[in-house]
Each structure stands twice: as structure tokens, then as C-alpha cells.
Amino acid sequence: MQRIEGVSKLVGRERYVDDLDLGEHLWGATVRSPVPRGRVTDLRFSAEVDWSEFTIVVHTDVPGDNTVFLLEADQPVLVAEEIRHIHEPIVLLAHPSRDAVRRAAKQVDVGVDPADPYFDFRAAPTAGQLQRGDDNVLKRLEINKGDVGAALAAAAHVVEGVYETGAQEHVYLETQGMVAWVEDGVVCIKGSMQCPYYVAKAAERALGLDREHLRVMHAPTGGGFGGKEEFPSIIAIHTALLAMKSGQTVKMIYERTEDMAATTKRHPSRVRHRTGLDGDGCLLAQDIEVILDGGAYQTLSPVVLSRAIIHAAGPYTCDNVRIVGKAMLTNSVPYGAFRGFGAPQSQFANERHMDVVAGRLSLDPVEFRRRNLIKDGDCTATGQVIDDGTDRVGVMELALARADYFDRRAEHRNFNAQHAYLRRGLGLATFFHGAGFTGAGEVHLASRVMVAGLPDGRVEVLTSSTEMGQGSRTVLTQIAAQRLGYAPVDIVIVDPDTHRVPDSGPTVASRTSMVVGRILDDACAALRQRLGDAELRGDALRAAIAAWHRENPGGRLSAEASYRPPPGVQWDEENYRGEAYGAFAWAAYVAEVEVDLRTYTVRCIGFRAVQEIGRVLNETLARGQIQGGVVQGIGWALLEECMLHEGAMVNNQLTNYVIPTSADVPPIDVIFLENPYEEGALGAKGIGELPLDGPAPALANAVADALGVEPNVIPMTPERMMDLIEGTATHD
Amino acid sequence: MTDSRIEISFTLNRRPVTLRVDPRSRLLDLLRYDLGLPGTKEGCGEGECGACTVHLDGVPVNSCLVPAWQVRDRAVLTIEDTAEAAVERMLDAGTTQCGACTPGVVMTARWLEANPRLLERFSARHLMAGNLCRCTGYDGIIDGIEIPVPDREEA
Amino acid sequence: MRVDLATSFEEALRIKAERSDVVPVAGGTDLLVHWPDAHALQERDWLDLSALTELSHIHFEPDTVVLGALATYWDVIQDQRFRALPLLPAAAATVGSLQIQTRGTWAGNIANASPAADGVPALMVYDAEVQLASTSGRRSVPLADFYHGYKQLEARPEELIESIRVPLRPHDFENFTKVGSRAAQAITKVGMAVAHSAAGWRIVANSMAPTVRRCRTLERLVESGGTVDSPDGLLSAIRADVNPIDDIRSTAAYRERVFSRLLYQTLLPACSSFS
Incomplete structure (x- = not known):
């Protein structure tokens, strides 16, 4: 099935938030903190501006709690006194002229009494830098299985390694944007977002409104990747505050430079591994420490840390595992959700480390993985028994075959021996990704989906799942159409609007097709049940719906379903034991690189991505998810470096923060293996985040193969590669 | 003013x-x-x-x-000048995901399709490098461009 | 902001003579970047040259090519006659993207005076001359002598670039190399253009000094046949010619080392004194 809104996007008809015809309205702008830490002493409004033309909002104008509520009420809507990071919002302005408001924002001077900021999350804070407890630890989590100490002591080999990853900017092509207005006493917010109910819950609390008086609507969203998971709550509340104070419609669209400097990024990480092995190269113990830079507020860091540690030991069998995770509070711009959500960081470390271990044992990395990959009946670090019937070694062997791995390696040996300055290599990563919320998360979410039969016989689908390019509209249409025996044109997906749709949970965590799709499946069954015949399909169903409406004129023929946990799923949140996820997708990626020793540039010249994802619901969309995710991963591994100064990105332009172009990447060869997951919609498992986990370690392993060096820090920029190859130390 | x-x-x-x-x-x-x-x-x-x-x-x-x-x-x-029929191939290829880069991609692609001889000198991947996309990984974009089969020089 | 829309080059010269602080604009690819926040530029008066078709010519004369001030990168890329000066289309194809190449002009690249300019080294390596015009007359300045320092030009306030003249000489060696942060559409971190003709060796570096710079010490070293047996053998001459810096795009150490390696590998097959 073709993408439903595809033609509309291809001919420029799709209306994003900045494209909406609002009539007369104001433009909003934000005045931000000039320092990373301190106290606001005064605000000086320049005499050169006629401020009577402007709507001005400060923290005292926040009618409810001055907090952007998510997990913890630590982040203010607007700074009252204490500044915790640079670019923190302090004053909001609105004016009919976009140019005027942009200029005026530069005419508000924030007086500050500065304090000592804490930036390097890898080093302990000094006394003057303490801002949370006695160590600035935002969250600490631990997984324990077996006896790591004893196993390490008994191991034939112990191999250690330290791995680091940098921040990554989402670079959704549409920047953050929101409009707000007040209509019949209801504050209405519409904009670019992944999670309308996150925005609604945060805005209700900050604006002091109940659900009836706050309405949040999704506008077509030009990319999210996690960057529009929690951050839109902030810009939504800001825009609403300006609309409430001015009584007019207000639009806020971030400039690219503002968006890059002031919004969330992927958490930087440092992971230490200490691994014990027996004489046959089998894993005996994995002792792992994961540290994330959380930035200045909590945002979703505890949950990112959770996913990071659960994936930190990889898809391997090991009886003794200890994983300690810490997220640090620093004075950097807060880090937040980004596709993969901690798993790319911890699996970069683990997959890179597995190659290092194999190397120390003089084992081929492939053979090492054959011996250690989880087999049915084995269990993960949290003790989750895997028995889904997937042949994980087979997934790897297929990837190797697609890449012609062994022959190509031999060719590369010859090439490298002869070429003056080019070196080629192949690298492998085998990894997994748990879909849906972790542990009991889906139970707590208690997502709901509604369907309704319309008088003309069509069926409406009401969810809060948003379309941001991943294809949720199309896939939900397919699921409903298939279940009801309908043509896709007879399924109507209702635009997410908190006054119309039930809360089907956030559009995150690779959960929409698998989890929401499954609830939709149940809701379709409930609709047929309501009509008294569970077998109704196609024309008969249409006729029954139409007949119902003739008998109940003006009535609403709706049916609802809620999340049902898969049987046998047990999760112990206290001890991090049990079934962390209902299902894992399994993958093996092979990257081929060419390194230029004149310029120290690493190019990806070939990429194979093999994954077992339950069932492919839509081949074009699924392939697009994998290819796009892989290229984001290639960017993270090779090109994308957030240059941080005082905790904020200073290369905050697309000229200086470089993402891959079409000329930077090869075609991405995508192969799907199917092993239907009974609890997922039509057998599907989530795939949205999986492709971020594999590219970075596969590329680093390929560079190691090409050069015989150990690239354990990404991004592998030319400057960093020069230091690694030449043993210089010119680049931090 | x-x-x-x-x-x-x-x-x-x-x-x-x-x-x-x-x-x-x-x-x-x-x-x-x-x-x-x-x-x-x-x-x-x-x-x-x-x-x-x-x-x-x-x-x-x-x-x-x-x-x-x-x-x-x-x-x-x-x-806005683009006809729906002109984007059918792109629709099937997965050229668009979130759609924010798409209008620019389509305009460059339409120009390439109208000037196919350029593809004898430059690769489509090089010519499309001025259109950043964060969703597709570019395969969907390249596959969506109608590249004519070059004239056969030999017999 | 006032804009004068020039309808002839003579009119443009008159305006520039009367108000030398006007900002001349042709392709706009440098001047319009982050325009909504370019408040200082928005306060200036502007002189639009884009409609002056009399400046968009490219003439091939017997021993010179003349690029009018409005000639774009794309004009050169698609013009097969530039096989005679292959570094010009090669450099042009590395400037920004297609959408920049269709708008950006060679003269604008010279006037903008970025040390990272890609068009300038290709012109400079061919001994191009800048034709300057004002109401009081015309003069010609070798491009290699056109920059006095960062964004400091050998052009008087009332002058505009009218054209660029590039000698057509047979070259037995030509090379243009650009190292950017990615494969396409990148600002140059290290760049060089190298050529040899009857006029001798020319070596030009960009992103290695406050201006694009002809490297005369390196040229003398190569010309003299002094032995060079490794990239490091070039370092003292490189240090005499250029002085790269750390900035947001790269480091001085990277630039110097990579420049030495690229230049060494480039000259190795062409110079018997390199081993």
C-alpha cells in the first residue's frame, strides 16, 4: 500500500505548522540565559524599543506550576531565578512582526550573578559544582545476574575497554514550531509534535487548566526522531502563555540556529567494560558501567539510562553480568529522547568491545559471535528467557553472505598491501532492540484506541499516534483495513486532537505498529462485537454500520480497546529482573569502509542490514525506516560532532554540523527476516529505533579491520582519526 | 514603509x-x-x-x-507546479517520509529528469547532494528519480 | 535598506562612485546566509548587479578566457570548452551544491574573500587577473596579489569587478584537491590547486591562511629540484607560506599535516625530485 499522505507531501500540499493560514497573528520569540549557571539579578529592557507594542511574559505570568512536567517537576517553564544551563528561556515576547520580535529579543539584557558550572560528566563534580545530592547523579540503576566478581577471578582471560560517544543533534528538517489561541475559553495548541498527550499533561499543569479547557492538536510533523517527544511541551506552553496574555493567535517557529543550540540532543556516553572469558572464548562475566550526560534537567534521562543498561550486554549468553548505570546532572543544555534512546550508546560500546575481545583472544569476530550469541532457551542480562525461535546466528550468517564477507576481506588484504594511502575494511555488529515501553511501562500507559463506524459505512480510527514520516497513518490504515475486510480508502485516520482521540500513548519507542496496532486490532473486533457479529467483514460490515445509523440517527457507533499485556510477562522494577520487553528485534549489520591515510577520512562504501522483525507490514515503509536509521547512524559514527562550549552547541548551523548527503553514503542493502510475533499487530515487532544501534559499531569495527587501530570513540572525524593513527593528541 | x-x-x-x-x-x-x-x-x-x-x-x-x-x-x-502524475514513481520508491525536505527534493529531481544528459557526467547521488534528507537515507530519493536508459552507441 | 537595481554596468559604476558603501550583490549565496538575523547588512544600501546580462559572458579568446562578473560556477561546469582549464569546472563542482553553483559567481567568490573559497585557488593557479572598473577607468590586478589580509582587497571603494581574465596555456600537470567535512556540499578544511606550465609551477592553498594564498616558497622548492622524500620534507616550506588555525571546522595541526600529505602525494608522480 502506498503512503496515504504521500502525494500530498510530494506536490507540496501538506500543511505543516508554519504553513497554516492563521490570518492576523503574533510571532513569538524567546529571550534566553547568557550563562550556564547562576542567578538572574535583573532584566533590562532597552530604551530603544517601544515595548508597549509587545506582549511580554515572564515567570510570574505562569498561571499554574512553573514547571514542564514530565517525570519530575525540576525544569521551569521560565527561569524564576536559578539558571541551570545556557539558552534557558527567561522572557517570552510576541509582536505582529516576526522581524520586530526577533530584533527585540536581542534588546533584553539579562543580569546574572554567575556560579561554577559542571560540564564533564566523566569527572566527579567539585564541591562548588554540586547541584543534586552529593555527587550530581541524576539517576542510578543496576542490573545483577550471577556472581561477576567470582567469575572474573576464575576467567582464563579478562579484557577491558572504554568507549565514548558524542552528542547528536536530531536535525529534523522542520524545526520546532507551535501555534496557540484561545477559543471559547479553551486554550488551543497546535503544532509539530510526537506526543499530544505529553504536551497536554505538561500544559494543563503549567497553565492551571483542566482537560476541558486545554486542547492539543497535532500538525503534520516534519521529522521527530525523539526530538519532538518531550521538547514540544516547552514551546507549546510558551506559545500558549503568549496567546493567553495577548488574547491573540501566536505562532512560534524556531530558527534552525536556535533549534540546534537550545533543544535536546542524544546523550553523550562513556561505557567501561571488563569481560571474563573461558579458554574457548565463551563469555563468563560482563562487568559494565554506563555513564550518560543528562544535562541540566531530568527530562527523560532515567528512562534513557534504563534502556541503555538493558541493552548494554548485547544479544549474548553470559551467566554473570553486572551493569551499573548513572546519568549525571550537568550544566549542559538538557539531553533528551533520540531514536534508539540509550541503546545505540551502550551497544556501540558492547559491539566494539566484542571485536576487541575477539582480537585479544586471536579469534575471528565472526567465530566469537557464533560461540556467544543467545540461543533459544538462554536468557538476557535481566534474566529474560529468549525462546522466540529466531536463529540469531543465522541472521548473522545471512548478513555475512550478503556482504560476501570472507572473500571481500581477502580482497581488502591485497588492496591494502598495494595501495599507497587507501585502506579498506569490513566490520560486523550483531545487536537487538526491545520494542515498546520497558518492563511494566505499557501496563502503566494503559493505552486506548477507538474506532467508529460512520453513517456512510466507513470506519474512523482514533488514536493519539502521530505521523512524522514513519508511516503510522498508512500502517494503522492497513491494519484496520485488513481486520475489517475494507479497502484502505474506507478507513479514516482522525488527526490526533486531545478533545477527540483517546490516549493511545506517545509515538515513541518503536511501539506504534506493534503495540498501538495490536490495540487497534482489538478495537476493530470490539466494533464487530458491538454490531452483534464477530465475523462481520467488508460489504456486510458496511451494510451493518449503515443500518445501525439508520436505526440510531445522530448516534455514535464507536468501540474501544485497551492495552492487554502479553501473557507471562513479569518485570521486577526494583531489581531490574524479568521480561524487559515483550519482544526483541534481532539484527546483524556489515559495514565496509575506505580510509584515506592522506586526509584521515573514513568513508562508508558498502552497507548490509539484515534484521528479523516479526512481520513486514509495508515493505516500502519498513525499508525506508531501516535505510534512514542506518544513515543517521552513519552520520553519528563518522560526521556529526556537536562542538560544545559552556554546555551548548556552538556549531549550530547545518553548514558546520554536517549530516550525510546522498553523496556520503552508499545504497543501504536491507534484508528482512520474518518470524511473526504473536502479540504484535499482524505479527510485527517494532523497528523504528533498531537501525540506530548497529551502524556505529559496524563502522568502527570496519575501521579497526582496515587499519589495525582501536577506534573506541565516535564520531570518527578526520581530526580524531589523525590522533588515533599518528598517536598525536591535538583534538579532544 | x-x-x-x-x-x-x-x-x-x-x-x-x-x-x-x-x-x-x-x-x-x-x-x-x-x-x-x-x-x-x-x-x-x-x-x-x-x-x-x-x-x-x-x-x-x-x-x-x-x-x-x-x-x-x-x-x-x-x-505547486508539480502534477500528481509526475510523482507516482517517487510515491512507490519511498521518496517522501516526513515530507519537510520533499518539495525541494522533487524540484531538483524534476530538473534532473528534464536534463538527463547531466547524468552521463555526474552521478544522481552527487547532483542530489544539495537536498538534505534526515528520513530516507537517500535510497528512496535516488530510486524515485526516473533515469532514462542511455542511448546505445554500439550496434 | 535601499536597493538600486542597476540596468547597466555604467550605471552601477556611477552608483558605486557616488556611494561607495553600497553592497554589490549578484548571486547572493554568501550575502543572504541567515538573512533574517543579518541586521547589520539589512541597514546597508544595496546595489543589484544581477540583471546586467552584459556581465554574464564567457569569451574564449586565442590565449585568454574572459569570465564576465556574472558568470556562475554552473556556466563553467556545463561548458565543454573548459576542458582547456580543467581545474575551473573541477573546483566549481565542489562549491556548495547544485543550487549554489547555479547562482554563485566567480567574481563573487573573489570579492567575498573567504579564505575557504574554492573558486579562487583554481583561478589563482592559472594566473588569473581581476579586471576592476570604476567611473575613472579600468585596471587589471593579478589575483595572486589581490588579497592583503583577511577580507582586505586590492580594490578601491568605487571599483567593481567587471571580469576575470584567465590565460590559456598548455599545462602538463594540473590538480585540484578539496578536503571538506563530507563528500559533497562542505566548506573546505584543507584545499590546494597545483599546476605546471611553461610559466613554471604554481601551488595555491585555501583554508590554510587568512586568504587564499599562492605558496611561493613551495613553488621555489619544487622548481629548484630539491629532494623531498616524505610529506615532512615539505613542512618548513609550508610553514613559510601559510599559517593555518584552529577553528570550528578543524584544527591547525590537522590542516598542516593533511596539506603536507596531499601535496606530497600529488607531486610524487610529477616531480623526479620527490621520492
């Missing part, structure tokens, strides 16, 4: 237009906010992402880097 406005005439999507423009207005702003054609997107404002690509006198340009008054007496084609 109307005194400082500059009157210009040009051809927009094959129709003549005359209007007064603010001297500080970019072609992108003119299209989006004055002429009601928001199909052309702003992604970066620095000529890097190509989301604002339009055709100016038949060649692709970034409309964020064109002062509005420079289009006087010229011809501008925007994404």
Missing part, C-alpha cells in the same frame, strides 16, 4: 505576477507569506539543506538566498 517597497513583475508557475515587495524579503518569504504558496519549505536559511529549492529561469536555486527583487522579469517555478 510602503515607500521603500519595490514593484516587480515576474512569471510565477507560468503566470504573470506584479507586486510590491519589501526590500528585505527573500524569494522564500515572498512565496510563503505573501503569495500563499507554502509548499516551498525553509529548513536552514543558509542554502545548505535545499528544502527551499525552486526553479529560477529553469535552474534549481535555494530561494532562501534570493532577494525577492532579483526575480523581476524572470520565471519562477515552485513545487
Whole structure:
């Protein structure tokens, strides 16, 4: 099935938030903190501006709690006194002229009494830098299985390694944007977002409104990747505050430079591994420490840390595992959700480390993985028994075959021996990704989906799942159409609007097709049940719906379903034991690189991505998810470096923060293996985040193969590669 | 302020237009906010992402880097000129995901399809490098371009 | 902001003579970047040259190519005659993207005076001359002598670039190399253009000094046949010619080392004194 809104996007008809015809309205702008830490002493409004033309909002104008509520009420809507990071919002302005408001924002001077900021999350804070407890630890989590100490002591080999990853900017092509207005006493917010109910819950609390008086609507969203998971709550509340104070419609669209400097990024990480092995190269113990830079507020860091540690030991069998995770509070711009959500960081470390271990044992990395990959009946670090019937070694062997791995390696040996300055290599990563919320998360979410039969016989689908390019509209249409025996044109997906749709949970965590799709499946069954015949399909169903409406004129023929946990799923949140996820997708990626020793540039010249994802619901969309995710991963591994100064990105332009172009990447060869997951919609498992986990370690392993060096820090920029190859130390 | 406005005439999507423009207005702003054609997107404002690509006198340009008054007496084609039939192949190839880069991608692709000889000298991946996409990984974009089979030189 | 829309080059020269602080604009690819926040530029008066078709010519004369001030990168890329000066289309194809190449002009690249300019080294390596015009006359300045320092030009306030003249000489060695942060559409971190003709060796570096710079010490070293047996053998001459810096795009150490390696590998097959 073709993408439903595809033609509309291809001919420029799709209306994003900045494209909406609002009539007369104001433009909003934000005045931000000039320092990373301190106290606001005064605000000086320049005499050169006629401020009577402007709507001005400060923290005292926040009618409810001055907090952007998510997990913890630590982040203010607007700074009252204490500044915790640079670019923190302090004053909001609105004016009919976009140019005027942009200029005026530069005419508000924030007086500050500065304090000592804490930036390097890898080093302990000094006394003057303490801002949370006695160590600035935002969250600490631990997984324990077996006896790591004893196993390490008994191991034939112990191999250690330290791995680091940098921040990554989402670079959704549409920047953050929101409009707000007040209509019949209801504050209405519409904009670019992944999670309308996150925005609604945060805005209700900050604006002091109940659900009836706050309405949040999704506008077509030009990319999210996690960057529009929690951050839109902030810009939504800001825009609403300006609309409430001015009584007019207000639009806020971030400039690219503002968006890059002031919004969330992927958490930087440092992971230490200490691994014990027996004489046959089998894993005996994995002792792992994961540290994330959380930035200045909590945002979703505890949950990112959770996913990071659960994936930190990889898809391997090991009886003794200890994983300690810490997220640090620093004075950097807060880090937040980004596709993969901690798993790319911890699996970069683990997959890179597995190659290092194999190397120390003089084992081929492939053979090492054959011996250690989880087999049915084995269990993960949290003790989750895997028995889904997937042949994980087979997934790897297929990837190797697609890449012609062994022959190509031999060719590369010859090439490298002869070429003056080019070196080629192949690298492998085998990894997994748990879909849906972790542990009991889906139970707590208690997502709901509604369907309704319309008088003309069509069926409406009401969810809060948003379309941001991943294809949720199309896939939900397919699921409903298939279940009801309908043509896709007879399924109507209702635009997410908190006054119309039930809360089907956030559009995150690779959960929409698998989890929401499954609830939709149940809701379709409930609709047929309501009509008294569970077998109704196609024309008969249409006729029954139409007949119902003739008998109940003006009535609403709706049916609802809620999340049902898969049987046998047990999760112990206290001890991090049990079934962390209902299902894992399994993958093996092979990257081929060419390194230029004149310029120290690493190019990806070939990429194979093999994954077992339950069932492919839509081949074009699924392939697009994998290819796009892989290229984001290639960017993270090779090109994308957030240059941080005082905790904020200073290369905050697309000229200086470089993402891959079409000329930077090869075609991405995508192969799907199917092993239907009974609890997922039509057998599907989530795939949205999986492709971020594999590219970075596969590329680093390929560079190691090409050069015989150990690239354990990404991004592998030319400057960093020069230091690694030449043993210089010119680049931090 | 109307005194400082500059009157210009040009051809927009094959129709003549005359209007007064603010001297500080970019072609992108003119299209989006004055002429009601928001199909052309702003992604970066620095000529890097190509989301604002339009055709100016038949060649692709970034409309964020064109002062509005420079289009006087010229011809501008925007994404709104695109027929639905022209994007069928792209629809099947997965050229669009979130859609924010898409109008620019389509405008560059349409130009390549109209100038296929360029593909004898340059790869499609090189020619499309001025259109950043964060969703597709580019395979869907490259596969969506109709590349004609080259004339066979031999027998 | 006032804009004068010049309808002839003579009119443009008159305006520049009367108000030398006007900002001349052709392709706009440098000037319009982040335009909504370019408040200082928005306060200036502007002189639009884009309609002056008399400046968009490219003439091939017997021993010179003349690029009018409005000639774009794309004009050169698609013009097969430039096989005679292959570094010009090669450099042009690395400037920004297609959408920049169709708008950006060679003269604008010279006037903008970025140390990272890609068009300038290709012109400079061919001994191009800048034709300057004002109401009081015309003069010609070798491009290699056109920059006095960062963004400091050998052009008087009332002058505009009218054209660029590039000698057509047979070259037996030509090379243009650009190292950017990615494969396409990148600002140059390290760049060089190298050529050899009857006029001798020319070596030009960009992103290695406050201006694009002809490297005369390196040229003398190569010309003299002094032995060079490794990239490091070039370092003292490189240090005499250029002085790269750390900035947001790269480091001085990277630039110097990579420049030495690229230049060594480039000259190795062409110079018997390199081993």
C-alpha cells in the first residue's frame, strides 16, 4: 500500500505548522540565559524599543506550576531565578512582526550573578559544582545476574575497554514550531509534535487548566526522531502563555540556529567494560558501567539510562553480568529522547568491545559471535528467557553472505598491501532492540484506541499516534483495513486532537505498529462485537454500520480497546529482573569502509542490514525506516560532532554540523527476516529505533579491520582519526 | 514603509505576477507569506539543506538566498507546479517520509529528469547532494528519480 | 535598506562612485546566509548587479578566457570548452551544491574573500587577473596579489569587478584537491590547486591562511629540484607560506599535516625530485 499522505507531501500540499493560514497573528520569540549557571539579578529592557507594542511574559505570568512536567517537576517553564544551563528561556515576547520580535529579543539584557558550572560528566563534580545530592547523579540503576566478581577471578582471560560517544543533534528538517489561541475559553495548541498527550499533561499543569479547557492538536510533523517527544511541551506552553496574555493567535517557529543550540540532543556516553572469558572464548562475566550526560534537567534521562543498561550486554549468553548505570546532572543544555534512546550508546560500546575481545583472544569476530550469541532457551542480562525461535546466528550468517564477507576481506588484504594511502575494511555488529515501553511501562500507559463506524459505512480510527514520516497513518490504515475486510480508502485516520482521540500513548519507542496496532486490532473486533457479529467483514460490515445509523440517527457507533499485556510477562522494577520487553528485534549489520591515510577520512562504501522483525507490514515503509536509521547512524559514527562550549552547541548551523548527503553514503542493502510475533499487530515487532544501534559499531569495527587501530570513540572525524593513527593528541 | 517597497513583475508557475515587495524579503518569504504558496519549505536559511529549492529561469536555486527583487522579469517555478502524475514513481520508491525536505527534493529531481544528459557526467547521488534528507537515507530519493536508459552507441 | 537595481554596468559604476558603501550583490549565496538575523547588512544600501546580462559572458579568446562578473560556477561546469582549464569546472563542482553553483559567481567568490573559497585557488593557479572598473577607468590586478589580509582587497571603494581574465596555456600537470567535512556540499578544511606550465609551477592553498594564498616558497622548492622524500620534507616550506588555525571546522595541526600529505602525494608522480 502506498503512503496515504504521500502525494500530498510530494506536490507540496501538506500543511505543516508554519504553513497554516492563521490570518492576523503574533510571532513569538524567546529571550534566553547568557550563562550556564547562576542567578538572574535583573532584566533590562532597552530604551530603544517601544515595548508597549509587545506582549511580554515572564515567570510570574505562569498561571499554574512553573514547571514542564514530565517525570519530575525540576525544569521551569521560565527561569524564576536559578539558571541551570545556557539558552534557558527567561522572557517570552510576541509582536505582529516576526522581524520586530526577533530584533527585540536581542534588546533584553539579562543580569546574572554567575556560579561554577559542571560540564564533564566523566569527572566527579567539585564541591562548588554540586547541584543534586552529593555527587550530581541524576539517576542510578543496576542490573545483577550471577556472581561477576567470582567469575572474573576464575576467567582464563579478562579484557577491558572504554568507549565514548558524542552528542547528536536530531536535525529534523522542520524545526520546532507551535501555534496557540484561545477559543471559547479553551486554550488551543497546535503544532509539530510526537506526543499530544505529553504536551497536554505538561500544559494543563503549567497553565492551571483542566482537560476541558486545554486542547492539543497535532500538525503534520516534519521529522521527530525523539526530538519532538518531550521538547514540544516547552514551546507549546510558551506559545500558549503568549496567546493567553495577548488574547491573540501566536505562532512560534524556531530558527534552525536556535533549534540546534537550545533543544535536546542524544546523550553523550562513556561505557567501561571488563569481560571474563573461558579458554574457548565463551563469555563468563560482563562487568559494565554506563555513564550518560543528562544535562541540566531530568527530562527523560532515567528512562534513557534504563534502556541503555538493558541493552548494554548485547544479544549474548553470559551467566554473570553486572551493569551499573548513572546519568549525571550537568550544566549542559538538557539531553533528551533520540531514536534508539540509550541503546545505540551502550551497544556501540558492547559491539566494539566484542571485536576487541575477539582480537585479544586471536579469534575471528565472526567465530566469537557464533560461540556467544543467545540461543533459544538462554536468557538476557535481566534474566529474560529468549525462546522466540529466531536463529540469531543465522541472521548473522545471512548478513555475512550478503556482504560476501570472507572473500571481500581477502580482497581488502591485497588492496591494502598495494595501495599507497587507501585502506579498506569490513566490520560486523550483531545487536537487538526491545520494542515498546520497558518492563511494566505499557501496563502503566494503559493505552486506548477507538474506532467508529460512520453513517456512510466507513470506519474512523482514533488514536493519539502521530505521523512524522514513519508511516503510522498508512500502517494503522492497513491494519484496520485488513481486520475489517475494507479497502484502505474506507478507513479514516482522525488527526490526533486531545478533545477527540483517546490516549493511545506517545509515538515513541518503536511501539506504534506493534503495540498501538495490536490495540487497534482489538478495537476493530470490539466494533464487530458491538454490531452483534464477530465475523462481520467488508460489504456486510458496511451494510451493518449503515443500518445501525439508520436505526440510531445522530448516534455514535464507536468501540474501544485497551492495552492487554502479553501473557507471562513479569518485570521486577526494583531489581531490574524479568521480561524487559515483550519482544526483541534481532539484527546483524556489515559495514565496509575506505580510509584515506592522506586526509584521515573514513568513508562508508558498502552497507548490509539484515534484521528479523516479526512481520513486514509495508515493505516500502519498513525499508525506508531501516535505510534512514542506518544513515543517521552513519552520520553519528563518522560526521556529526556537536562542538560544545559552556554546555551548548556552538556549531549550530547545518553548514558546520554536517549530516550525510546522498553523496556520503552508499545504497543501504536491507534484508528482512520474518518470524511473526504473536502479540504484535499482524505479527510485527517494532523497528523504528533498531537501525540506530548497529551502524556505529559496524563502522568502527570496519575501521579497526582496515587499519589495525582501536577506534573506541565516535564520531570518527578526520581530526580524531589523525590522533588515533599518528598517536598525536591535538583534538579532544 | 510602503515607500521603500519595490514593484516587480515576474512569471510565477507560468503566470504573470506584479507586486510590491519589501526590500528585505527573500524569494522564500515572498512565496510563503505573501503569495500563499507554502509548499516551498525553509529548513536552514543558509542554502545548505535545499528544502527551499525552486526553479529560477529553469535552474534549481535555494530561494532562501534570493532577494525577492532579483526575480523581476524572470520565471519562477515552485513545487505547486508539480502534477500528481509526475510523482507516482517517487510515491512507490519511498521518496517522501516526513515530507519537510520533499518539495525541494522533487524540484531538483524534476530538473534532473528534464536534463538527463547531466547524468552521463555526474552521478544522481552527487547532483542530489544539495537536498538534505534526515528520513530516507537517500535510497528512496535516488530510486524515485526516473533515469532514462542511455542511448546505445554500439550496434 | 535601499536597493538600486542597476540596468547597466555604467550605471552601477556611477552608483558605486557616488556611494561607495553600497553592497554589490549578484548571486547572493554568501550575502543572504541567515538573512533574517543579518541586521547589520539589512541597514546597508544595496546595489543589484544581477540583471546586467552584459556581465554574464564567457569569451574564449586565442590565449585568454574572459569570465564576465556574472558568470556562475554552473556556466563553467556545463561548458565543454573548459576542458582547456580543467581545474575551473573541477573546483566549481565542489562549491556548495547544485543550487549554489547555479547562482554563485566567480567574481563573487573573489570579492567575498573567504579564505575557504574554492573558486579562487583554481583561478589563482592559472594566473588569473581581476579586471576592476570604476567611473575613472579600468585596471587589471593579478589575483595572486589581490588579497592583503583577511577580507582586505586590492580594490578601491568605487571599483567593481567587471571580469576575470584567465590565460590559456598548455599545462602538463594540473590538480585540484578539496578536503571538506563530507563528500559533497562542505566548506573546505584543507584545499590546494597545483599546476605546471611553461610559466613554471604554481601551488595555491585555501583554508590554510587568512586568504587564499599562492605558496611561493613551495613553488621555489619544487622548481629548484630539491629532494623531498616524505610529506615532512615539505613542512618548513609550508610553514613559510601559510599559517593555518584552529577553528570550528578543524584544527591547525590537522590542516598542516593533511596539506603536507596531499601535496606530497600529488607531486610524487610529477616531480623526479620527490621520492
